[in-house]
Ligand SMILES: *[C@@H]1O[C@H](CO)[C@@H](O)[C@H](O)[C@H]1NC(C)=O
């Protein structure tokens with residue numbers, strides 16, 4: 001952000017000495033919302049818990065009696081290595097079923113005497129040997145107990161063998177299985193993905209193992225700490241290629257037309273990171289990183305259109321960056337990344353074979369926008385960060401998932417910044433992550449990051465970790481090359497719990513001269529990970545008092561979750577006084593006095609200046625007035641403008657300050673040209689738009705925003721030479737999109753004509769997509785949406801045709817979103833029907849399409865009716881692939897009346913028997929939010945109307 005007045009970084013020495021020690025120190029409360037939600041990162045976007053089809057039953061708790069009733073494996077056996085052979089059939093069998101067959105041998109060691117073998121196996125038809133589901137043999141001539149009984153437990157997904165005698169401690173055995181499974185299109189385990197190429201249907205066998213689906217591909221000890229070596233063999237048609245985590249070492253034609261591809265043994269790794277793919281895809285490759293084989297795989301057409309080039313270009317530098325950052329070389333012999341047409345998560349960090357949605361890996365130099373490019377860079381950077389943190393060193397159990405994701409979500413910015421230094425992408429952490437985390441974590445229904453291992457057991461609870469840990473705060477991490485190196489070296493190929501990282505950070509702190517913390521890393525971090533939420537820090541510049549309080553968006557909500565720290569935190573406050581940065585101050589109690597913060601006259605105090613602190617800031621009214629008047633006269637002096645805007649809007653929501661004080665922070669926007677403050681303001685005003693776009697307030701609001709956005713629109717018109725050039729700055733390109741989009745929806749003169757002109761030109765000349773000259777890729781989303789909103793069936797049907805013909809996933813996705821912008825009810829209803837027809841809208845895209853429709857003020861009630869009427873069908877239809885929680889969030893965002901609240905409660909009651917799967921929590925949150933919205937609208941409507949009316953004239 002801003003550049004002015006950023007005086008002397010080394011002012012107070014103290015912690016900043018580090019800058020000079022060449023250690024990359026991040027003393028930040030950096031927060032990383034899991035992209036999984038926001039940007040569809042690597043996770044089976046909820047939905048996975050829905051696959052049980054059951055809400056966690058509130059009554060009749062399940063009391064485990066037998067060892068196989070427990071969801072966690074007993075500790076008696078540990079796997080050493082596996083031989084796994086898989087043969088997927090890409091043609092349906094006589095019954096019209098796609099299947100795979102395979103066999104596996106797992107060598108395991110007995111570490112505790114037992115007469116039971118319990119191993120995961122789910123939905124596999126196991127061949128029997130002498131009436132048993134497996135064969136057991138000894139390793140090195142060991143005596144082998146005979147099998148007494150074997151059976152499958154569906155609930156806990158186990159294959160159980162009861163032996164006639166006990167296995168001997170210290171001895172290794174081999175368990176052989178042969179199996180047949182369905183290669184279903186359920187996006188879980190080893191599954192089938194289809195796409196069309198030149199009108200021909202093609203089938204790809206691919207996999208998604210995280211979190212608990214490896215057991216659906218072959219019987220295995222399917223827990224992250226059960227690391228082993230995997231010797232993988234894939235049998236496939238010789239017209240296809242087989243990929244897995246390692247390099248292929250042997251490929252033999254074994255009687256035409258079958259090819260047998262063997263892979264080098266993997267490193268010791270977790271089952272959830274395995275990947276198997278059989279496909280006719282092609283690749284581009286490079287060996288720029290000291291002979292490391294780097295390949296990008298995709299559909300032939302995509303590769304021919306050079307859509308993989310950009311990913312290949314950035315992968316090398318990003319890997320180099322991490323090798324230096326972690327001070328550890330890339331752990332494997334190759335790096336494959338593949339774009340799948342049918343993939344549920346945004347991406348998945350399988351070790352050595354990362355899978356992506358096409359939009360997260362493919363970039364078309366002509367058709368894609370800057371935003372598409374940024375997404376590719378950040379997702380690749382995120383996934384590659386996991387190759388070390390997560391894959392080489394893996395958390396012991398899913399309760400610590402937040403650290404794995406939080407860490408990757410933070411360092412992805414560093415990797416992306418290295419690959420694209422001119423983008424200044426680190427500035428966007430605030431927008432992408434911090435503000436989003438704040439939104440969830442300010443609710444009384446939030447929860448601490450850290451959960452006990454025994455609170456997370458069954459697959460539904462595991463998958464909930466991906467949903468409800470919808471945020472992670474990497475707090476005040478002292479990440480030094482040194483500490484991550486020692487951490488990675490100590491735990492390479494094994495597992496850790498999160499406190500192991502704190503230990504290493506503590507060592508790093510102690511080994512860094514001049515570095516002082518007010519307490520140990522453990523104690524500081526515990527305040528942030530063991531209690532939910534975050535504080536609002538209030539500075540009273542009249543007295544110099546500084547206090548903290550748990551920030552709750554709804555001041556009347558009741559926090560019934562106790563906290564051992566009484567909701568106080570150790571807060572590092574970076575601040576400046578009248579433009580001069582001061583020494584960082586640690587707030588360690590509820591209240592304190594810091595005499596330097598007492599100011600008078602023209603002086604002012606501004607805290608959390610680098611926006612790295614995970615807290616909000618409030619001041620006494622006098623200081624606020626001084627800050628606001630600076631904003632209006634010399635706004636660049638305030639370097640954290642985006643934060644000020646976001647803080648005031650949220651403080652107002654929480655009734656800590658007046659709503660009008662928040663609105664006053666937007667008055668200077670007519671002079672603002674930077675993207676980040678604008679974006680922050682628009683996101684906050686979005687709430688006003690949502691609450692009021694069905695009321696009389698909207699007219700005045702529109703008039704005010706029209707006035708504010710007009711200068712920005714004119715500014716871009718000038719710097720782009722009447723919309724013929726692309727702004728040079730990365731974020732300026734984003735800001736131009738905002739300017740045009742807002743100008744059109746607020747009715748700025750000239751906007752509508754501009755958009756319609758572009759779109760009509762494209763309709764006249766439709767192939768294959770608007771030419772570069774008529775609609776720049778950056779503006780396509782905005783232009784399509786506005787043109788469809790201004791237009792009727794003709795514009796819509798044209799977009800539908802273009803959508804069906806789109807060969808670039810991001811172009812298809814833009815059109816899919818834009819078609820939800822129409823204001824014509826029957827078009828919206830028809831579109832809703834399309835979402836449940838997989839020949840029209842892919843299953844993986846159904847929920848997001850309904851969300852887009854709900855975003856539209858006309859579409860919202862239609863989408864709500866649709867979802868209510870068809871919930872049980874939608875729930876079945878989307879089990880494996882739908883993000884139900886996102887769906888509920890999207891539909892209920894505008895809810896702000898008593899009537900809507902009752903409807904929501906009724907929906908919950910009526911469908912208890914069906915269940916809500918991953919949306920269970922979202923539904924609770926929606927009820928809480930609607931209640932808060934009702935209150936807010938009642939209390940604020942009159943003054944907001946008055947303010948907008950006065951300010952718009
Ligand atoms: C897998 O390969 C490794 C290396 O060749 C070997 O040591 C191991 O025994 C093999 N695993 C099995 C189950 O045979």
Ligand SMILES: *[C@@H]1O[C@H](CO)[C@@H](O)[C@H](O)[C@H]1NC(C)=O
Nearest residue numbers: 082083084105106107174231
């Ligand atoms: C694993 O496969 C290798 C190569 O085919 C073979 O030599 C070895 O005996 C197999 N291991 C087991 C335990 O079956």
Ligand SMILES: *[C@@H]1O[C@H](CO)[C@@H](O)[C@H](O)[C@H]1NC(C)=O
Nearest residue numbers: 097099124125180181182183
């Ligand atoms: C597995 O076995 C069951 C029961 O015999 C059968 O109904 C099912 O179709 C089989 N699955 C596959 C994929 O063949």
Ligand SMILES: *[C@@H]1O[C@H](CO)[C@@H](O)[C@H](O)[C@H]1NC(C)=O
Nearest residue numbers: 306309310311313363364365
């Ligand atoms: C990839 O890098 C090459 C060589 O620097 C460059 O010519 C090409 O434009 C880049 N491709 C993309 C899509 O950025």
Ligand SMILES: *[C@@H]1O[C@H](CO)[C@@H](O)[C@H](O)[C@H]1NC(C)=O
Nearest residue numbers: 563564565566567568589590
């Ligand atoms: C937390 O607050 C309770 C009640 O106000 C008090 O009894 C307790 O001592 C406090 N604990 C800490 C650690 O401050």
Ligand SMILES: [Zn+2]
Nearest residue numbers: 041042405408
């Ligand atoms: Zn991740």
